[in-house]
Amino acid sequence: MQDIDFTIRNVAQFEGQQITLKGWVFNLRSSGKILFLIVRDGTGFMQCVVSKAEVGEEAFSKGKQLTQESSVILKGVIRKDARSPIGYEMDVNEFEIINISEEFPIALKDHGVGFLMSKRHLWLRSPKQHALLRIRAEVEQGIRDFLNQEGFVLIDSPILTGSAAEGTTNLFELDYFEEKAYLSQTGQLYQEAAAMAFGKVYCFGPTFRAEKSKTRRHLTEFWMVEPEMAFIEYEDNIIIQENLVFYLIQRCLKECSQELKALDRDISKLEQIKLPFPRVTYKAMLEFLNTKGREKTWGDDITGLDETIISEHYEQPVFITHLPVESTPFYMLPDPSNPRVVLAADLMAPEGYGEIVGGSQRVHDLNQLIDRIREQQLPEEIYQWYIDLRRYGTVPHSGFGMGLERVVGWIAGIDHIREASPFPRTIEKIYP
């Protein structure tokens, strides 16, 4: 029964034992009498040695027919070997070929990203992509574990919505039984409703933006976690955010060291992250940007280039706080002590990665909310249910949204977030 449990990831437990390995030939080299197979089983990569002396003439010549990505079942003994990157190899004494793979399109050499994305269904098998998506899985699980420990309840927001949440960004429109509906760009407003029922809640799922963005930071479909907390105000909201981000870094350093190594990530950059994260007001950040040659005045957006400048300057994630009221969504609460700004903060990851979290305290006063909706000339009718939340036992509350692919991209140290998604959707990529 023991060999059923064998995986390359826990190979060390099987030294000296006869095991069965089921997997795929990642690469192979052969000579007249010895065949080296690098086999992957989904958990890792390991070299397996087939020698003619061990398996016999007939089996050996059969083995020489193997190609890259052929599927095999190998039986053999695990042996410690200093030459192996994982410290162990397998001496094969018996093998079965499930399928001789046709010529695999992705050779073991450099390819262009356009080609690799067109073969995304096959590219997932490559070591770096494999490592990246394992890190994504760890981050996702980490987010759930952290929030559950903190007493949050998962309340899924709908993906099909009848109205735009923020009114500004482009939505994917679709026909909903002869009415217009949209793919959700945020679950936040629904989370506010849920927070009034459960206290601390979150949603975690795909969101959609039909903006024609073509940058390393954008996807048209991306995953976002959106916690929302009743009775939590601006300050505590920020503390939860930095604790979550810090937790995710620590967790990946601990659980994904192999993956980070496979990606050549400089983990010292992650190891030096410490709490609390610095906070800089929007106003002070404009002054900083102007010392870097930007010409920013009050009300200007912090653009992608600005984000790069900021996040290359700071070694820690940094909050940009007290954003100008005129350029922020209607639901953000103006600062009672300075109505020109809102009690909101965006979190910038270091090393040039830019914004990963955006959060704010929400407007909870009925009349103030109606005023802000009117100021921004939004269609009041469709927000009636949201306005209702301020009629029936309204309380101060706060929340934030964190982009999964951006966090994964930063932790993994990749240069474009599309690789942090198994099947990324970008402006011109819907297949495969």
Add this chain to the structure above:
RNA sequence: UCCUCGAUAGCUCAAUGGUAGAGCGGCUGGCUGUUAACCAGUAGGUUGGGGGUUCGAGUCCCUCUCGGGGAGCCA
């Protein structure tokens, strides 16, 4: 939507306006310690589509299509 760069063998790329090539991958053979192995041989092309200039276009011009990078906007 705009700016910019690009499209040549399966892939990554080369080729001054003058006979389309290399490396990798494939195939055949050789090799008992290779880590994207190495050595020898071999097959593989409507140079993205259309139009134009020219004695002659992969190369110059126009246009369309597709793709990379970036802007705006945002997580």
